Amino acid sequence: MDRVATVDTVRGLREAVASWRAAGKRVALVPTMGALHEGHLSLVDRARELADRVVVSIFVNPTQFAPNEDFSKYPRTLDEDCAKLAGRADLAYTPLLEEMYPAGFATTVSLAGPAAVGLEDAFRPTHFAGVATVVAKLLLQALPDVAVFGEKDYQQLKVVARMARDLDLTAEIVGAPTVREADGLALSSRNRYLSQEERALAPTLYRTLQDCAARLRAGEDAATVMAAGEAALATAGFAVDYLALRDAETLAPVSGLAAPARLLVAARLGVTRLIDNIAV
Numbered sequence: 001m002d003r004v005a006t007v008d009t010v011r012g013l014r015e016a017v018a019s020w021r022a023a024g025k026r027v028a029l030v031p032t033m034g035a036l037h038e039g040h041l042s043l044v045d046r047a048r049e050l051a052d053r054v055v056v057s058i059f060v061n062p063t064q065f066a067p068n069e070d071f072s073k074y075p076r077t078l079d080e081d082c083a084k085l086a087g088r089a090d091l092a093y094t095p096l097l098e099e100m101y102p103a104g105f106a107t108t109v110s111l112a113g114p115a116a117v118g119l120e121d122a123f124r125p126t127h128f129a130g131v132a133t134v135v136a137k138l139l140l141q142a143l144p145d146v147a148v149f150g151e152k153d154y155q156q157l158k159v160v161a162r163m164a165r166d167l168d169l170t171a172e173i174v175g176a177p178t179v180r181e182a183d184g185l186a187l188s189s190r191n192r193y194l195s196q197e198e199r200a201l202a203p204t205l206y207r208t209l210q211d212c213a214a215r216l217r218a219g220e221d222a223a224t225v226m227a228a229g230e231a232a233l234a235t236a237g238f239a240v241d242y243l244a245l246r247d248a249e250t251l252a253p254v255s256g257l258a259a260p261a262r263l264l265v266a267a268r269l270g271v272t273r274l275i276d277n278i279a280v
């Protein structure tokens, strides 16, 4: 079976990137936690359009999971991942825990501002500090020209873009559109946790976003639309964490469509927490 080349040390990664740079190549990084699906591969393809060499990092980052979350059962499929990346990426960076967090590790990126407040942060209060810290490390380890993130994790994309600007990290942060199943469900590694019945209900999340967006565009009052959307999700069997309208750029709360807006949702079906979002 063909497999992408791999390195698991910062030194190996830097050597590979340095040799490409010496040859005048542009380098892209696609950070992932593995269990790769077509959503991840679309980011790799986008990275390939933006650069000559593409590194995919695969690291299930413990610091972005709260103690009650699914770190230990998060899918780990490294062999299949490396096969999927063959011919598509140039290198997989697969650091072990000790490489990323050496003994005595004591530094965390701290976030503020509208992008990092509320939404996911209200339900996963330690999450973005863990994401920002590991992404800052990945960007400093690889020093790519560009890094590609999925719009599926829209708040993450905005938090990372803000952090990169604020810390003068040199990589350009690029967002790529959400890849969906035929029935509209956003691809996610966590979809595999859904039972058959839950999987049948799951596309309601995207349909509800579309319905709400259509009503907002037709000029209906945002609070009314949000309440109706939450009710529709609850009726379908979801436990809703949030359904919110935010400014598409800053993620500040908004009450209408004066500027480009984003509708974001997180809801649980049984033990599985799904997130999604669309432009309005």
Ligand SMILES: Nc1ncnc2c1ncn2[C@@H]1O[C@H](COP(=O)(O)OP(=O)(O)OP(=O)(O)O)[C@@H](O)[C@H]1O
Pocket: 031, 032, 033, 034, 038, 039, 040, 042, 043, 148, 149, 150, 151, 152, 153, 176, 177, 178, 179, 180, 186, 187, 188, 189, 190, 191
């Ligand atoms: N359906 C998708 N379309 C486009 N990009 C995606 C999709 N799903 C995930 N990504 C992006 O892939 C990158 C890695 O995400 P991650 O490894 O967390 O995948 P995931 O399937 O979203 O997993 P999880 O269920 O844990 O959120 C992120 O930038 C994320 O936004």
Ligand SMILES: CC(C)(CO)[C@@H](O)C(=O)[O-]
Pocket: 031, 032, 033, 059, 061, 064, 131, 134, 135, 153, 156
């Ligand atoms: C960006 C990321 C790879 C950081 O661990 C993760 O949050 C993810 O997979 O979206």
Ligand code: BAL
Pocket: 064, 065, 153, 156
């Ligand atoms: N895609 C974001 C990773 C997480 O949920 O931890």
